[in-house]
Amino acid sequence: MQLPNHLVSLPLATIGWLIALGSVAWAVRAAPWSALRAEPARLNLVGLAALFLLGMWSLKATLMPGLTLHFLGAATVTLVIGLELTLIAGLAAAIVLPLAFGGGMAITGWHFVLSALLPALITYAITRASQRWMPPNFFIYLFIGVFLSAVLGVIVHGFGTALLVMAMGLYDADIIWNNYLRILPLLAFPEGVINGMIMTALALVIPQWVISFDDHHYIDGR
Structure with missing residues (x-):
């Protein structure tokens, strides 16, 4: 979401x-820095994730x-790092987005909330729930943890954006709906498919990159 500051x-x-x-301050305090120090190569994934989202x-x-x-792309990034x-x-x-491609910084906080924070929380919650309450099946991981969370992330992002622009008085409900x-x-559907394709490739080729995926848990002996 990009808008001029005025x-x-x-x-x-x-x-x-x-x-x-506030959410990033919590993330900095809660992030697994000790694990990253033990495996510094994973820090590169954080930079790659930022570039991927950008x-x-x-x-x-x-x-x-x-x-x-x-x-x-927030579902994929959440599942990986x-x-x-x-x-x-x-x-x-x-x-970096408005600095590189134009737009004001005033809306940047809300862009983060709608495009990163809410989709990431949805992905995290759905993945944890599926791991706790559903069988450890690779296809459940893909269709619930990856596809469904990505689709719901887009829907929540869209409705959140609609509420925000209505609160700003830019458009009325009929214009936004139509x-x-x-x-x-x-x-939403292509988002789920793209995230599914990326996560399938990562989980099968380099599962050690994917923090949410344990190939022994989901694949071995199943």
Whole structure:
């Protein structure tokens, strides 16, 4: 989500930045730094994740100012490097995005919340629930933890964006529904498929990169 600064009120921008900085402050405190120090090569994954998110977010279709369609990629990143590091990489990507491709910084906090924080939390919650309550089956991991979480992330992102632009007074509900929300399924399903393809390749070829996947748990002896 990119908007010029003059369209974003100071209180709204402040709320978005407070949520973003607060969640990343928690992520910095909770991140598994000791494990990363023991395996420093994994730090490269955090940088790659930030670049991946930046690339996904920069490939967008602008329907109307403030209403854009773009892939999120947050589900894949969360499954690979974990929730805490995803939030750190996501904020880095959200800050670089307007600097590299134009747009104001006032909306950056909300862009992080909608494109990284909420989808990452959804992916984390669904994956943990499926691991706890469902059989350790590789296809359950793909269809529930990967595909479903990616699709729901897009839907929550879309409705969150709609509520935000309505709160800003940019468009009314009918315009948002007819020009944005009705098109969301065209993005949600491909998001799930793309995330599924990436995670299938990573889980089968280099499972040691994927923090949420244990090949002995999901594949061996099954």
